[in-house]
Amino acid sequence: MRLMKLFSLFGKVALVTGGSRGIGFSTAKVFSENGAHVVITSKDSSRLQNSASKLSNTIGIAADIKNENDVKRVIEQTVEKFGKIDILVNNAGIFPKIKKLHEIDESEWQEVLDVNLTGQFRFTKAAIPYLKKSSGSIINISSDAGLKAYEGFNADAYSASKAALIILTKCWALEYAKDKIRVNCICPGVVDTDMTKPFLKTSKDREFMNSEHPIGRIGQPEEVAKAILYFASDDSAWTTGAVLTVDGGESIK
Numbered sequence: 001m002r003l004m005k006l007f008s009l010f011g012k013v014a015l016v017t018g019g020s021r022g023i024g025f026s027t028a029k030v031f032s033e034n035g036a037h038v039v040i041t042s043k044d045s046s047r048l049q050n051s052a053s054k055l056s057n058t059i060g061i062a063a064d065i066k067n068e069n070d071v072k073r074v075i076e077q078t079v080e081k082f083g084k085i086d087i088l089v090n091n092a093g094i095f096p097k098i099k100k101l102h103e104i105d106e107s108e109w110q111e112v113l114d115v116n117l118t119g120q121f122r123f124t125k126a127a128i129p130y131l132k133k134s135s136g137s138i139i140n141i142s143s144d145a146g147l148k149a150y151e152g153f154n155a156d157a158y159s160a161s162k163a164a165l166i167i168l169t170k171c172w173a174l175e176y177a178k179d180k181i182r183v184n185c186i187c188p189g190v191v192d193t194d195m196t197k198p199f200l201k202t203s204k205d206r207e208f209m210n211s212e213h214p215i216g217r218i219g220q221p222e223e224v225a226k227a228i229l230y231f232a233s234d235d236s237a238w239t240t241g242a243v244l245t246v247d248g249g250e251s252i253k
């Protein structure tokens with residue numbers, strides 16, 4: 001029996017923002033294991049280079065997503081090194097301290113939007129000329145927090161940034177369909193990464209978070225990475241503007 005190989009990225013060049021750890025790192029790993037050349041980018045250079053060294057066909061280029069010149073440099077160096085960009089994963093993100101809206105300083109609000117929303121705009125804008133040439137694929141990492149409100153989850157700037165990414169996915173998908181660029185979005189539930197560590201300090205915390213997901217547990221970063229792989233590969237060639245929840249059923253409650 002001949003088995004069909006799905007989701008190959010052989011010959012593709014992928015750029016993953018926030019690739020030093022968590023969902024971004026798992027995505028880079030899954031991509032490289034499926035044949036892609038991968039560039040990971042994030043702010044902390046030593047963590048980034050350490051992560052890149054663990055993966056085959058992967059390099060790290062450090063950059064602050066809040067700095068437009070840094071972002072342009074990542075795009076230029078990626079093309080210098082590999083000649084093109086086929087896949088952009090807009091994954092870098094931060095999570096603010098839980099506070100009610102009236103307790104947030106404007107600077108805290110701006111910081112979250114600068115990284116989680118304007119950062120994705122910066123990378124996408126700089127990559128578009130190359131994605132046009134390659135008929136590329138963009139995958140935006142949003143969140144269930146962009147889909148619905150949760151009791152006691154007071155992270156309004158985060159929710160706003162993630163909801164904005166959902167509509168931008170649809171806007172960009174429509175704008176660039178004629179250029180054969182596809183744009184899709186993933187909304188994870190709670191995933192076991194550094195970002196969620198503060199909510200998973202005790203076994204009671206973990207039990208609670210597990211119970212919030214109808215499947216009975218929180219997710220692992222590679223479970224999100226496999227969904228990203230689908231959107232990155234040519235096997236999803238007829239899918240654009242889609243929003244996929246990968247969340248153990250959390251958002252259906």
Ligand SMILES: NC(=O)c1ccc[n+]([C@@H]2O[C@H](COP(=O)([O-])OP(=O)(O)OC[C@H]3O[C@@H](n4cnc5c(N)ncnc54)[C@H](OP(=O)(O)O)[C@@H]3O)[C@@H](O)[C@H]2O)c1
Nearest residue numbers: 018020022023042043044064065092093143190191193195
């Ligand atoms: N974990 C979850 O439960 C969950 C759920 C839904 C959605 N998400 C989304 O999934 C994405 C990845 O989350 P994660 O849990 O994997 O997060 P994480 O483990 O905290 O990793 C965040 C990544 O973003 C990078 N980053 C943060 N600020 C940056 C900046 N100013 N410039 C460049 N890079 C920056 C970090 O780089 P450094 O290493 O240099 O700091 C790191 O690589 C985020 O967009 C998050 O909102 C996560």
